Amino acid sequence: MAQTETDGLEVLETREWVDSLDYVLSQGGPNRAGRLLQQLALHARSEAGVNLPFTATTPYQNTIPTRQQAPFPGSQEMERRIKSLVRWNALAMVVRANKIQEGIGGHISTFASAATLYEVAFNHFFRAQTESGDRDVVYFQGHAAPGMYSRAYLEGRISKEKLQNFRRELKPGGGLSSYPHPWLMPEFWEFPTVSMGLGPIQAIYHARFIKYLENRGLKQSTGGKVWAFLGDGEMDEPESLGSITLASREKLDNLIFVVNCNLQRLDGPVRGNGKIIQELEAIFRGAGWNVIKVIWGSDWDNLIQNDRDGLLVRRLGEVSDGQYQKYFVESGAYFRQNLFGTDPRLLKMVEHLSDDQLARMRLGGHDPIKVHAAYRAAFDHTGTPTIILAKTIKGYGLGEAGEGRNITHQQKKLNEDELQMFRSRFGIPIPDDELHEAPFYRPSDDSAEIKYMQARRQQLGGYMPTRKVRAAALKSVPDSHFDEFHKGTEGREVSTTMVFVRLLAKLLRDPELGKLIVPIVPDEARTFGMEGLFRQVGIYSSVGQNYEPVDMDTLLYYKEAKNGQILEEGITESGSMCSFIAAGTAYANHGINTIPFFIYYSMFGFQRIGDLIWAAADMRCRGFLVGGTAGRTTLAGEGLQHQDGHSHVLALPVPNLLAYDPAFAYEIAIIIQDGIKRMYVDQESIFYYLTVTNEPLPMPGMPAEGNVREGVLRGLYRFKASAKSDSKLRAQLLGSGTIMYEVLKAQQILEEKYGVGADVWSVTSYKQLYRDGNDCERWNMLHPAESAKVPYVTQTLKDVPGPFIAASDYMKVLPESLGRWVPGQLVSLGTDGFGRSENRAALRDFFEVDAKHIVLATLGALARENKIGADVVERAIQELGINPDKANPATS
Ligand SMILES: Cc1ncc(C[n+]2csc(CCOP(=O)(O)OP(=O)(O)O)c2C)c(N)n1
Numbered sequence: 035m036a037q038t039e040t041d042g043l044e045v046l047e048t049r050e051w052v053d054s055l056d057y058v059l060s061q062g063g064p065n066r067a068g069r070l071l072q073q074l075a076l077h078a079r080s081e082a083g084v085n086l087p088f089t090a091t092t093p094y095q096n097t098i099p100t101r102q103q104a105p106f107p108g109s110q111e112m113e114r115r116i117k118s119l120v121r122w123n124a125l126a127m128v129v130r131a132n133k134i135q136e137g138i139g140g141h142i143s144t145f146a147s148a149a150t151l152y153e154v155a156f157n158h159f160f161r162a163q164t165e166s167g168d169r170d171v172v173y174f175q176g177h178a179a180p181g182m183y184s185r186a187y188l189e190g191r192i193s194k195e196k197l198q199n200f201r202r203e204l205k206p207g208g209g210l211s212s213y214p215h216p217w218l219m220p221e222f223w224e225f226p227t228v229s230m231g232l233g234p235i236q237a238i239y240h241a242r243f244i245k246y247l248e249n250r251g252l253k254q255s256t257g258g259k260v261w262a263f264l265g266d267g268e269m270d271e272p273e274s275l276g277s278i279t280l281a282s283r284e285k286l287d288n289l290i291f292v293v294n295c296n297l298q299r300l301d302g303p304v305r306g307n308g309k310i311i312q313e314l315e316a317i318f319r320g321a322g323w324n325v326i327k328v329i330w331g332s333d334w335d336n337l338i339q340n341d342r343d344g345l346l347v348r349r350l351g352e353v354s355d356g357q358y359q360k361y362f363v364e365s366g367a368y369f370r371q372n373l374f375g376t377d378p379r380l381l382k383m384v385e386h387l388s389d390d391q392l393a394r395m396r397l398g399g400h401d402p403i404k405v406h407a408a409y410r411a412a413f414d415h416t417g418t419p420t421i422i423l424a425k426t427i428k429g430y431g432l433g434e435a436g437e438g439r440n441i442t443h444q445q446k447k448l449n450e451d452e453l454q455m456f457r458s459r460f461g462i463p464i465p466d467d468e469l470h471e472a473p474f475y476r477p478s479d480d481s482a483e484i485k486y487m488q489a490r491r492q493q494l495g496g497y498m499p500t501r502k503v504r505a506a507a508l509k510s511v512p513d514s515h516f517d518e519f520h521k522g523t524e525g526r527e528v529s530t531t532m533v534f535v536r537l538l539a540k541l542l543r544d545p546e547l548g549k550l551i552v553p554i555v556p557d558e559a560r561t562f563g564m565e566g567l568f569r570q571v572g573i574y575s576s577v578g579q580n581y582e583p584v585d586m587d588t589l590l591y592y593k594e595a596k597n598g599q600i601l602e603e604g605i606t607e608s609g610s611m612c613s614f615i616a617a618g619t620a621y622a623n624h625g626i627n628t629i630p631f632f633i634y635y636s637m638f639g640f641q642r643i644g645d646l647i648w649a650a651a652d653m654r655c656r657g658f659l660v661g662g663t664a665g666r667t668t669l670a671g672e673g674l675q676h677q678d679g680h681s682h683v684l685a686l687p688v689p690n691l692l693a694y695d696p697a698f699a700y701e702i703a704i705i706i707q708d709g710i711k712r713m714y715v716d717q718e719s720i721f722y723y724l725t726v727t728n729e730p731l732p733m734p735g736m737p738a739e740g741n742v743r744e745g746v747l748r749g750l751y752r753f754k755a756s757a758k759s760d761s762k763l764r765a766q767l768l769g770s771g772t773i774m775y776e777v778l779k780a781q782q783i784l785e786e787k788y789g790v791g792a793d794v795w796s797v798t799s800y801k802q803l804y805r806d807g808n809d810c811e812r813w814n815m816l817h818p819a820e821s822a823k824v825p826y827v828t829q830t831l832k833d834v835p836g837p838f839i840a841a842s843d844y845m846k847v848l849p850e851s852l853g854r855w856v857p858g859q860l861v862s863l864g865t866d867g868f869g870r871s872e873n874r875a876a877l878r879d880f881f882e883v884d885a886k887h888i889v890l891a892t893l894g895a896l897a898r899e900n901k902i903g904a905d906v907v908e909r910a911i912q913e914l915g916i917n918p919d920k921a922n923p924a925t926s
């Protein structure tokens with residue numbers, strides 16, 4: 035049979051089947067049609083071995099057919115005018131900022147492509163407050179910030195001056211931060227999203243945390259949604275995709291991702307040779323999400339409806355994203371020729387359209403009707419999270435100045451012609467002679483546009499974004515839970531991790547505080563001896579426990595429960611950190627003072643998820659990060675990739691983070707008690723990092739003398755004065771964490787063998803001391819004529835005889851950072867270098883932080899001060915059994 039004849043027959047046959055299906059659809063509805071198709075597929079497979087090719091994607095067309103679109107509820111014309119105003123001012127603020135200050139930057143094209151996606155949501159979906167008290171939570175795409183500012187300006191929430199000072203935050207009167215930063219704009223932004231990938235993963239865990247609050251009875255279930263607006267390029271970040279199965283597993287139907295598929299990232303196309311929408315569809319469908327593609331605008335409805343044989347949709351599916359991008363910048367003639375020209379039947383389909391009409395065919399993401407229908411469907415969908423993949427053009431409306439061009443992401447300057455074009459296209463009433471300044475434009479309060487947008491927001495409960503602290507402060511933190519730790523263990527050996535876990539268990543039992551505690555572990559609870567909590571408070575599971583746990587007959591069985599309190603996240607520090615952030619910001623986001631304790635392998639904290647910790651800081655997140663199995667030489671055996679001797683250095687940069695390396699039980703109790711007070715009673719925007727270790731040691735009682743509490747919190751206090759304070763030779767030993775016990779041993783050796791009377795000081799926080807020292811020094815620099823402030827470390831040590839020898843399980847740079855404020859010679863011992871698999875004694879010898887090296891360092895310092903001879907030191911090296919020719923651990 036000739037080729038065309040077969041083709042003809044096939045076409046006929048196909049049409050008959052399609053007609054039959056249409057009949058079933060009209061009679062039995064989509065569900066019946068779905069079942070029939072499934073039966074047909076099964077039949078084909080079982081009877082004839084027909085293997086349908088696996089496909090995770092659907093054809094390249096809108097998921098919601100035109101006839102199933104929800105009707106658009108507003109005034110399209112009015113909303114188009116408002117959107118144009120938002121577009122103009124968003125563009126003007128970037129253009130003006132760069133006119134006034136060359137190189138100040140900003141982004142026009144991201145929002146330009148997303149304006150419809152946002153405006154439809156602002157006018158019809160984002161609920162700032164519902165009658166039941168719930169609200170929607172929105173993660174705005176960071177680079178789209180100008181659009182949000184522009185809208186807030188039209189709403190009358192941001193002044194023209196502020197808009198003028200976009201990216202000029204230090205101008206008198208203040209400006210607007212480049213991107214969403216709650217630290218800098220605490221009444222506006224809620225989520226810093228501009229470090230790409232952090233938004234999507236946080237949105238997932240936030241949506242999950244809301245369900246957790248609901249299931250635990252801390253929050254009423256009232257249907258608030260979490261929306262995350264994302265870039266298609268952003269989806270390449272591992273964080274964007276890494277936790278999507280959690281969302282489907284947990285049936286997070288309160289979560290909606292909106293991906294602005296403008297097909298471009300910064301340098302060029304996201305998938306020049308592929309199709310990002312199809313790729314993401316496959317990934318998210320495979321992960322069990324509800325995927326809604328919004329590809330074609332209403333202009334395409336007729337063409338697609340008349341495409342009975344699927345020719346057009348197949349052709350649309352063949353074209354690569356790179357080629358689509360080319361269509362955006364080319365003429366209608368090129369579009370006709372290149373896309374439709376491959377088949378005369380396709381050309382026929384569009385023969386009634388002029389080139390101009392063809393070029394103007396709108397994409398789905400720019401069509402409010404399509405976008406609204408997708409949001410409505412996502413909003414009403416139950417059982418799984420939804421992702422909306424909306425196709426748009428980057429730099430939409432910029433024309434020659436950037437629409438669809440590879441340079442568009444960086445475009446921030448428009449010449450007069452380009453401004454004129456944009457102004458006319460969107461109908462902004464600014465005369466030509468004023469255009470060169472790119473002036474802002476806001477119609478009066480009683481204009482139809484402003485009234486309309488205000489009414490919409492009023493209807494939806496208020497303005498967004500708005501950040502506010504919704505929780506009242508806690509009244510107090512009861513002393514009773516902490517007292518036992520001040521006493522010490524009378525020789526019984528316990529690790530600081532055990533101390534922490536015991537304290538946590540006590541706090542969990544508190545009638546008020548207990549329910550607010552959120553313990554978070556990334557699959558390490560047993561490592562930290564926390565399994566007792568499994569039974570005590572249960573592990574959170576949205577479905578309870580539908581199996582008989584293998585250890586059911588043991589006391590501490592693996593208990594999962596719907597109202598379980600522990601977030602057992604599995605092996606994901608990023609996910610756990612997102613839960614920490616959700617819990618630590620609930621005081622603002624949900625008006626609930628949840629207090630997160632995230633305990634993890636200290637090595638896998640700052641260096642693995644430092645960017646999330648930075649975001650937490652920006653968000654004014656509260657809570658306790660607890661670095662377990664801490665210390666380069668305290669974690670025995672595990673070696674180079676586990677032994678952490680630098681997380682306290684990595685904690686230095688985070689401005690509102692307090693970092694402590696406690697040695698004793700009472701120090702931990704003091705720090706945590708004060709931390710809860712400062713964060714939840716005084717409502718300070720700070721959070722904590724605490725290292726705890728797994729070396730069992732006898733915990734001493736809190737010294738009765740001196741202001742120990744203040745010292746613990748400020749970072750330094752005298753723990754044990756020398757019994758030989760009248761010795762001729764004196765020194766001061768500074769210890770932290772478990773290395774404190776080596777320091778105490780050194781104190782004894784120095785006294786007994788070398789006649790050196792050394793006091794022992796506990797340094798709980800080098801970071802606190804460093805901060806304070808800098809603060810004083812800075813003040814002194816700025817106030818030269820006033821009496822100088824004295825750093826706490828100097829005040830505390832000023833009357834004691836040096837030298838000062840500091841030892842910790844962390845890098846030497848920590849004590850050295852205090853060098854200029856320590857009143858005397860400072861020698862720093864620490865654990866610079868790669869760890870090793872070994873026992874503690876060998877590790878401490880290797881890193882030169884054991885008692886004998888502390889003794890040696892002390893004697894060396896005394897010799898440098900000519901208080902003893904070099905020969906004494908040399909002899910000591912032999913007596914102590916130190917190999918002077920060993921390799922330097924810092925670089926070996
Ligand atoms: C983690 C991270 N890496 C790099 C950047 C720099 N950056 C800012 S925008 C951008 C391109 C964004 O593309 P896309 O996600 O597609 O967003 P669009 O602007 O196209 O909507 C890049 C690389 C960033 N902000 N964060």
Ligand SMILES: [Mg+2]
Pocket residue numbers: 265266267294295296297298299304428
């Ligand atoms: Mg993009």
